[in-house]
Amino acid sequence: MKYEVLEKGNVTVIKLSGRITLGSGDVKLRDKLVEELEKGKKKIVLDLGEVSFMDSAGLGELVAAYTSAKRHGAQVKLSNLTKKIDDLLDITRLSSVFETYNSTEEAVKSF
C-alpha cells in the first residue's frame, strides 16, 4: 500500500493506493492515521479510489481508524470507493458506520 497526504483547507486527505491486506498496508495505514491524529488533525478523508484489494485486516484497520479518530475528537470519512470496497462495506454492514462519498471533493465539503 502507498499513501499520499494532501491538505485541503482544514481537511486532511489521505489518498491510499494498492492492496491493504494483513501484513501489507494494514499497519502502515494505522501508523499514518495515528500520526495525523497526534498532529491534532480533526477532519480526515480516506480516499480509497486506488485501493485494488482489501481483506478483513484492511477492513479492521478502517474500523480502527474510525474508533481512533472518535477517541481523538476527530472524524474519518471515506471517498471514491471502488465497487469492490463498496461491496465489502455493504456485506459487513460497515456501510452503516462510515460516511462515504462518491468523490473526495464532496467528502471535503461535507465537514
Next chain:
Amino acid sequence: MLNKVSILFQSDLSMTDCVEEFFRTAVKRWDLEDDRIDWIALSLREAVNNAIIHGNSNLFEKKVEVVMEANEKNIVFKIWDEGRGFDINSLPDPTTEENLLRPHGRGIFLISKFVDGVKFICRETGFGIELKVNLSK
C-alpha cells in the same frame, strides 16, 4: 479431468501471498469472472491467515497445508493447520451492532459470503477448513 495440488509450508504469513499467486495462476484455466476470482482469492487468504495465526498460534515450526483439487464441476480447497480447531457456532456475528466496531473477527464471515460451501474438517494431525467453489455458476 481431476487435478490435485498440495502446498506444504511453515507458519509464515508471507506464504499467504504465494498461495494467492499460485491460485491466480492456476485459475486461468477456468473461465471465471475477475471479480469472482478476487473474492475466491480473498477467501483463500483469510483461510490461510487463520490457519497460521489461530490454528498454529503463529508458531513458525507448525505447518500449514493447502490442497487444491478440481474437477469439471468444482474447485475444492482444504487448508489444514496443526491446531485444535474451533466451534463455528461460537464465532460472534461481526455484523451485529455490538460487534460492528471490533477490528477483528470478519475472516470466516467473509469466506462464507464468497465461496459456495464452507466445511470444517479434521484429521489426525490437526484441523482444517474446506472451501468449495462451484464452477458451473
